[in-house]
Amino acid sequence: MSTITKDGVSSPTPAKASPAKPRRGVRGSPTFNFWLFTGPFLIGLAVFVYLPILWSLYLSFFEARFTVTPSTFIGFDNYVTMLTDEDFMGSLVTFTVFAVFIVPTTWAASLGLALMVNRLRFMRAFFRSVFFLPTAVSYVAASLVWKMSIFSGVRFGMMNTFLSLFGIDNTAWLASPDPPWYWLVILTVRLWLQAGFYMILFIAALQNIPQEMYEAAAIDGAKPGWQTFWHITLPQLRATSTAVILLLLVAAYQAFDEFFNLLHKTTWGRPPLVELYYKALGESQDYGAGSAGALILTVLICLVTLLQGKFLGFGRGEESK
Amino acid sequence: MTTTTTPPADRVDTSAKPRRVRTGSVLGSTGLYVATGVAALLFLIPFYLIVRNALMTDPEITGEEWKWFPTDIQWGNISEPFDDTSVDFARSLWNSAVVGVLHTVGTLLVCSLAGYGLARIPFKHANKVFYAVLGTLMVPTAVTFVPSFVLVSSLGWIDTYRGLIIPGLFSGFTCFLFRQYFLGFPKELEEAARVDGLGYMGAYWRVVVPNSLNFFAAMATITFISGWNSFLWPLVIGQDPSAWTVQVALSNYMTGQTVNFHLIFMATAISILPLVFVFLFLQRWLVQGIAQTGIKG
Numbered sequence: 114m115s116t117i118t119k120d121g122v123s124s125p126t127p128a129k130a131s132p133a134k135p136r137r138g139v140r141g142s143p144t145f146n147f148w149l150f151t152g153p154f155l156i157g158l159a160v161f162v163y164l165p166i167l168w169s170l171y172l173s174f175f176e177a178r179f180t181v182t183p184s185t186f187i188g189f190d191n192y193v194t195m196l197t198d199e200d201f202m203g204s205l206v207t208f209t210v211f212a213v214f215i216v217p218t219t220w221a222a223s224l225g226l227a228l229m230v231n232r233l234r235f236m237r238a239f240f241r242s243v244f245f246l247p248t249a250v251s252y253v254a255a256s257l258v259w260k261m262s263i264f265s266g267v268r269f270g271m272m273n274t275f276l277s278l279f280g281i282d283n284t285a286w287l288a289s290p291d292p293p294w295y296w297l298v299i300l301t302v303r304l305w306l307q308a309g310f311y312m313i314l315f316i317a318a319l320q321n322i323p324q325e326m327y328e329a330a331a332i333d334g335a336k337p338g339w340q341t342f343w344h345i346t347l348p349q350l351r352a353t354s355t356a357v358i359l360l361l362l363v364a365a366y367q368a369f370d371e372f373f374n375l376l377h378k379t380t381w382g383r384p385p386l387v388e389l390y391y392k393a394l395g396e397s398q399d400y401g402a403g404s405a406g407a408l409i410l411t412v413l414i415c416l417v418t419l420l421q422g423k424f425l426g427f428g429r430g431e432e433s434k
Numbered sequence: 435m436t437t438t439t440t441p442p443a444d445r446v447d448t449s450a451k452p453r454r455v456r457t458g459s460v461l462g463s464t465g466l467y468v469a470t471g472v473a474a475l476l477f478l479i480p481f482y483l484i485v486r487n488a489l490m491t492d493p494e495i496t497g498e499e500w501k502w503f504p505t506d507i508q509w510g511n512i513s514e515p516f517d518d519t520s521v522d523f524a525r526s527l528w529n530s531a532v533v534g535v536l537h538t539v540g541t542l543l544v545c546s547l548a549g550y551g552l553a554r555i556p557f558k559h560a561n562k563v564f565y566a567v568l569g570t571l572m573v574p575t576a577v578t579f580v581p582s583f584v585l586v587s588s589l590g591w592i593d594t595y596r597g598l599i600i601p602g603l604f605s606g607f608t609c610f611l612f613r614q615y616f617l618g619f620p621k622e623l624e625e626a627a628r629v630d631g632l633g634y635m636g637a638y639w640r641v642v643v644p645n646s647l648n649f650f651a652a653m654a655t656i657t658f659i660s661g662w663n664s665f666l667w668p669l670v671i672g673q674d675p676s677a678w679t680v681q682v683a684l685s686n687y688m689t690g691q692t693v694n695f696h697l698i699f700m701a702t703a704i705s706i707l708p709l710v711f712v713f714l715f716l717q718r719w720l721v722q723g724i725a726q727t728g729i730k731g
Contacts, residue, residue: 143556146634150551151563154544157604162570165581172581229470234463242717243474246481249709251663253681254702255480257688261695262483267496271483274500305480310724317725370665377689386579386666393580394670403580415572 166411169404177401191405200380201406204388205413211384212365214300219361220354222308227315228346241316245309252370255302260287260375264298290381299382302371307364311357318353322346359421366414385410484706487699495695508696515701518694522675523701526683529672530662530705533598533679537661538654540603546650549612550638554624564613570606583670593677598668602661608653615649616642652723655716662709680705 173191175183195201230241247255263271266285273283286294326345327337335341347354369386376382383391385406393403487495488511490504515523551557552564582601591597623645627637643650668679678686684705687698713720 141633143634144558147551147555147557147560149635150555150638151548154548154604154609155563155566157544157600158567158570158606161582161585161601161604162573162578162606165578165585166573168584169578169581172584226473229466229473232466233470240470240474241721242714243477245717245721246710246713247477249659249713250480250706251665251681251684253663253665253684253688254484254706257684257698257702258480258483260688261693261698262487263480268498269496269500271479271500305477309477313721313724373665373669374685374688389580390666390670394583400580400584407578407580411573411578418572 169407172401173405173408175401177399177404179398180400183401187401191401192409194402195406195409198402200383201385201388201392204383204385207382208366208368208384210296211299211368212362214296215303215365216358216361218300219304219308219311220357222304223311223357224315224350224354226308226312227319228342230312231316231319241312244312247306247308248310250306252302252306253374255306256371256374259298259302259371287375287379290379293382295376295382298375299371302375303368307361311361314353314357315350318350319346322349355421359418362417362421363414366410484699484703487695488703489700490696492695511696511700514697515704518697521683521686522678523680523683523704525676526678526680527704529595529598529678530680531708532595533668534658534662536595536599537602538658540599541605541608541657541661542650542654544603545605545608546612546643546653547638548609549614550616550642552609553613553616553619555634567606567609571610579666579670586671592671593674594671597671598677598679602664602667608657611653615646619646648719649723651716651719655712655720656723658712659709 172183174186174188176185176187176190177183226244230237230244233240264286265273266283266288268274268277268283270286272286276284284294286298322345326349327341330341330345331337335344367386368384369390372382372384372387373390389403389406389410392406393400486502486504489507489509490501491506491508494501494504515521548567552560552567557563586592586597586601589597591600619642623641624637627641628634632640663681664679665681665685668682669685672678672682684698684701687694687701
């Protein structure tokens with residue numbers, strides 16, 4: 114950037130600087146200030162993000178049960194263990210099923226809500242608040258309502274009460290993997306919690322579509338409604354949609370809270386993070402295998418992110434400097 | 435909802451109004467309101483259920499017949515989570531408040547400084563540093579919880595505020611959002627301050643921060659909400675009940691031996707209440723802030 118040379122040139126003649134505040138020299142240099150501003154963050158990042166990843170890499174090659182100071186080098190055994198572990202591989206399948214359902218439904222629901230709210234003429238702020246409000250609720254609290262009031266497997270649960278009006282027997286929503294009704298519970302709780310947040314992103318993007326495009330389309334004879342939506346709105350939302358899908362995928366990878374609380378102690382419906390939690394912090398406390406699993410997962414996330422970036426582009430992309 | 439009618443929030447709203455006049459037949463507009471209203475009701479039902487259950491007796495909650503309203507509102511239930519001896523609910527609320535506030539203050543301080551440095555201070559290798567920060571976004575913090583736990587436990591930070599707060603301060607995402615924001619901050623203001631003899635730090639604290647309070651408020655709200663609601667890390671770190679946050683306490687009610695419905699739902703209602711207030715008061719900044727973060731298209 115050009116400011117470097119500007120400062121460099123001006124430093125010998127501090128014409129305008131007040132004498133009381135000598136800001137030239139080391140303290141005024143951009144390099145010193147750069148590290149002053151970013152230093153605390155970078156040190157923290159190194160200690161609490163990079164160091165754990167490296168430590169994890171190290172641990173993953175050792176036998177490390179009940180200890181974090183391993184002694185026996187076992188090469189790739191932990192990786193083999195995890196990749197042949199039915200539960201861990203099953204958790205990847207669970208994640209895939211989860212992502213396949215939750216990403217498109219949240220995308221569609223948040224876009225639908227944004228379109229609806231954006232068309233309202235009165236009480237727009239009220240409805241936006243209502244849809245946005247669940248963002249304030251934790252997964253733990255929401256899981257609790259879903260498990261104990263809406264989808265409780267007994268007759269007084271809201272859903273079972275409602276279905277009994279149609280003569281449908283009580284359903285044990287979470288108690289068995291077959292039929293997999295627990296997916297309905299898991300998906301609706303997350304949909305409720307996150308749709309409002311992504312709705313805001315879509316509303317912001319909808320407001321940015323130039324009005325002239327709709328006017329031009331009207332002159333060209335496009336009917337308002339489906340045609341303008343398909344040919345103008347949707348293409349104009351492309352960048353936001355991509356960003357939303359990326360965020361949804363990352364959020365789905367991190368799924369833990371609702372699975373842990375809704376399906377506590379069950380053996381089905383465990384996404385990778387829950388599986389790793391039990392593996393590393395459960396009875397066996399196998400940090401080596403847990404680390405190997407975490408690294409496998411990280412590599413998978415990077416791959417998916419890169420693939421998505423390749424096919425869809427990374428949203429708006431970085432401003433070039 | 436009164437706050438939402440103030441000008442900043444409406445700024446987002448008004449721009450699209452003219453186009454709607456054209457399409458709005460009375461029938462279509464009624465249908466739109468009915469659909470939106472039904473969706474809104476569905477979104478509000480869980481909130482209602484929390485309040486309903488919190489103010490009912492257990493036999494009424496679990497009775498044969500579904501009741502939308504309590505026959506006799508049990509105001510006495512409000513104190514029950516605090517009287518209950520199995521979980522120290524008041525302590526968990528206090529822990530959450532301490533963690534939430536310090537987490538927010540610390541994250542904003544550390545991440546905003548770094549975001550500013552990356553966006554504005556000319557340094558040869560700034561881009562490389564920025565990519566090192568971006569790289570951490572590819573590795574979600576939740577995936578690193580096993581090694582982070584190992585690190586924190588070897589530091590002896592289990593069951594401490596330090597362990598609950600410090601590892602969460604260095605959010606690559608928050609730093610990234612601040613950088614995006616500062617890239618769009620008008621340069622002229624800082625340059626005037628620098629010409630007047632302020633160093634980078636001086637210009638930052640006296641000019642940049644005071645002129646960015648809206649964005650800081652939005653980020654504070656988002657950070658506080660995510661801090662208050664976080665579960666996995668407090669679950670891992672808070673092993674002793676005295677170090678539980680409110681989310682861990684709630685989870686423990688749910689997975690515990692006895693089920694005491696009205697107590698659980700009252701505790702849930704109390705845990706949500708502070709956030710709903712924060713949310714409704716600050717939501718105009720929140721909406722603006724999210725729209726400003728640079729995620730939009």
